[in-house]
Amino acid sequence: MKILPASWTQRYRPRRLDEIAGNKDAIAALKDWLASWVATPPKRRAALLYGPAGTGKTVSAEAASRDLGFELVEMNASDKRTTASIERIVGIAAEQRSLTGRKRVILLDEVDGIDPVSDRGAVETIASAIERTNWPLVLTANDPWDPKLAPLRTLCLMIQFKRLGLRDSIPYLRKICTAENLEVEERALRFVAERNSGDMRSMINDLQTLSAGRSKLTYDDVLWLGWRDRKESIFQVLGSIFNAKTCAWARKAADLVDIDPEMLFEWIYENAPAQFSDPKDREIAFEALAKADLYLTRMRKTQNWSLLSYALDFMTAGVAMARERTKPSWVKMSFPERIKLKGKMKRESGLKVEIGRKISLRCHISKAGAIQYFIPYLKQIFKNNRGEAERISRWLDLDEGMVKYLSGRRSEQVRDVAPSGVEFTEP
Numbered sequence: 432m433k434i435l436p437a438s439w440t441q442r443y444r445p446r447r448l449d450e451i452a453g454n455k456d457a458i459a460a461l462k463d464w465l466a467s468w469v470a471t472p473p474k475r476r477a478a479l480l481y482g483p484a485g486t487g488k489t490v491s492a493e494a495a496s497r498d499l500g501f502e503l504v505e506m507n508a509s510d511k512r513t514t515a516s517i518e519r520i521v522g523i524a525a526e527q528r529s530l531t532g533r534k535r536v537i538l539l540d541e542v543d544g545i546d547p548v549s550d551r552g553a554v555e556t557i558a559s560a561i562e563r564t565n566w567p568l569v570l571t572a573n574d575p576w577d578p579k580l581a582p583l584r585t586l587c588l589m590i591q592f593k594r595l596g597l598r599d600s601i602p603y604l605r606k607i608c609t610a611e612n613l614e615v616e617e618r619a620l621r622f623v624a625e626r627n628s629g630d631m632r633s634m635i636n637d638l639q640t641l642s643a644g645r646s647k648l649t650y651d652d653v654l655w656l657g658w659r660d661r662k663e664s665i666f667q668v669l670g671s672i673f674n675a676k677t678c679a680w681a682r683k684a685a686d687l688v689d690i691d692p693e694m695l696f697e698w699i700y701e702n703a704p705a706q707f708s709d710p711k712d713r714e715i716a717f718e719a720l721a722k723a724d725l726y727l728t729r730m731r732k733t734q735n736w737s738l739l740s741y742a743l744d745f746m747t748a749g750v751a752m753a754r755e756r757t758k759p760s761w762v763k764m765s766f767p768e769r770i771k772l773k774g775k776m777k778r779e780s781g782l783k784v785e786i787g788r789k790i791s792l793r794c795h796i797s798k799a800g801a802i803q804y805f806i807p808y809l810k811q812i813f814k815n816n817r818g819e820a821e822r823i824s825r826w827l828d829l830d831e832g833m834v835k836y837l838s839g840r841r842s843e844q845v846r847d848v849a850p851s852g853v854e855f856t857e858p
């Protein structure tokens with residue numbers, strides 16, 4: 432039995448030139464140039480295949496050698512390209528004949544990855560190899576205008592690889608799906624292709640990831656791919672929970688944002704009333720939220736994390752399914768009041784403890800005592816007697832935040848402070 436490679440980019444790696452999608456002009460140029468070596472070495476001893484990642488530069492070099500019956504000597508990006516190791520390749524290049532008697536192609540992959548510091552002299556060595564070689568040298572690079580490659584550009588036949596258009600990539604992806612027995616919607620394939628802006632390797636990788644464990648891939652299945660790596664803001668995620676058409680969609684949305692479930696609960700709780708204008712819908716939504724809350728509380732108490740998934744089901748899918756009578760419309764999302772309040776209380780109790788500590792140092796009483804008996808009086812003094820307040824502040828060595836707190840001017844500072852891990856941006 433033949434063992435297939437696990438990754439689809441390996442499994443469906445083109446072996447012959449006519450299996451490669453798109454870039455027909457580049458492939459023809461490469462093939463013509465290589466074929467011209469059969470008679471006598473042409474003027475240009477090297478070709479530089481350049482263009483964005485995942486457009487088929489490496490596979491084209493490999494397939495062209497295979498098609499023309501050349502033997503391929505490859506030095507890829509993971510090999511350390513010290514001057515010495517390049518010298519070795521140069522040595523091979525300078526040889527008159529190969530061991531097998533076949534013609535050779537020498538491939539130096541991703542030359543723009545050469546580090547001018549650790550691979551010093553490597554570019555110059557390659558340049559001198561090009562001048563002396565008896566075999567075709569194929570170089571690849573994403574960015575051929577990289578200044579460090581300047582010495583090579585003038586020596587090479589420049590062959591441009593372009594991002595793959597939809598007309599080339601969609602049929603290619605479709606072939607893979609057929610081979611994998613994967614039924615896939617046209618719109619889904621188009622979405623995968625469009626999202627990867629012409630990078631075939633990424634398209635294939637996305638396709639494989641998305642179809643894991645499925646026999647059918649729909650547009651909805653691939654749509655949320657667009658979400659995942661864009662790190663959606665909480666507002667967009669809430670939007671997709673409140674407006675989800677299916678339970679699965681609502682539930683998935685919860686995974687897209689980097690926020691803990693209890694915080695997510697607060698956001699949904701805060702915004703649900705505005706989202707469901709119909710009273711019956713609202714009642715159902717809050718019933719789901721009550722159940723979610725129950726599970727969250729139990730989870731916290733028992734430390735049984737398997738309850739989380741029930742809580743999430745209720746707060747996402749449960750809430751989404753409440754929408755029956757309410758018409759979808761744009762409703763402003765707001766920051767959870769309860770969190771604002773909690774945050775404010777936490778900050779203020781922190782200040783209280785700090786002030787209590789300062790008092791206890793000066794007055795030789797306990798911190799708790801200072802907080803309980805002194806702070807209320809200090810608050811009165813700070814509100815009504817500025818001179819005295821200043822004197823006390825200096826004596827206790829209070830900072831600005833503490834003074835503000837005692838004089839009751841603290842509140843405006845606490846407004847709209849986002850809890851950590853949440854980007855607080857209005858949509």
Ligand SMILES: Nc1ncnc2c1ncn2[C@@H]1O[C@H](COP(=O)(O)OP(=O)(O)O)[C@@H](O)[C@H]1O
Pocket residue numbers: 439440441443444445450451452453454483484485486487488489490491571595603631632635
């Ligand atoms: N034009 C293409 N046609 C078919 N498969 C491609 C093409 N370009 C890239 N691939 C896929 O991507 C993988 C990497 O391709 P590669 O030639 O290394 O891209 P590049 O060298 O341009 O970054 C291949 O194994 C193949 O599966």
Ligand SMILES: [Mg+2]
Pocket residue numbers: 488489490540571
């Ligand atoms: Mg490559």
